[in-house]
Amino acid sequence: MQAYIDFEIEEAERERARHLYERLLERTSHVKVYISYALMEVSTLGGGEDEDGNEIEGEAGNDEMARGVFERGYKDLRARGEKEDVSHLPPL
Numbered sequence: 001m002q003a004y005i006d007f008e009i010e011e012a013e014r015e016r017a018r019h020l021y022e023r024l025l026e027r028t029s030h031v032k033v034y035i036s037y038a039l040m041e042v043s044t045l046g047g048g049e050d051e052d053g054n055e056i057e058g059e060a061g062n063d064e065m066a067r068g069v070f071e072r073g074y075k076d077l078r079a080r081g082e083k084e085d086v087s088h089l090p091p092l
Contacts, residue, residue, distance in 0.1 A: 001020060001023070001024050001027075002024075004020055005017050005020045005021060005024070005036075005040075008020060009040055009043075009045060012045040012046030012047075012058065012059060013045075014040070014041075014045055014059065017040055018037075018040075018041075021033065021036075021037040021040070025037070029073070029076050029077070029080070031073065031077060034069060034070065034072070034073030034076075034077075035073075037069045037073075038066040038067075038069040038070050038073070039066070040061075041061055041062055041065040041066040041068075041069055042061040042062070042063055042065075042066035043061045044058040044059065044060050044061055045058055045059045045061070046058035046059050047059075
């Protein structure tokens with residue numbers, strides 16, 4: 001599934017990538033998935049240059065969405081008693 005997520009991110013389809021992350025979290029709520037998901041939310045997607053070499057502005061990420069993913073991951077991992085995994089998440 002990660003290949004599908006990477007494809008959607010490469011295509012700057014944040015909403016589709018978000019949907020795939022949610023599906024992945026239904027299957028596994030591994031700390032690495034939460035981290036990757038939050039990093040996607042905070043990252044600028046798209047952008048680059050067009051055929052003429054003009055700069056194309058990408059879609060800026062959202063700090064609050066990323067924080068929400070981290071908080072959700074922290075609560076989920078903590079509730080399941082996975083203290084070692086929680087230590088990988090940044091402090092709230």
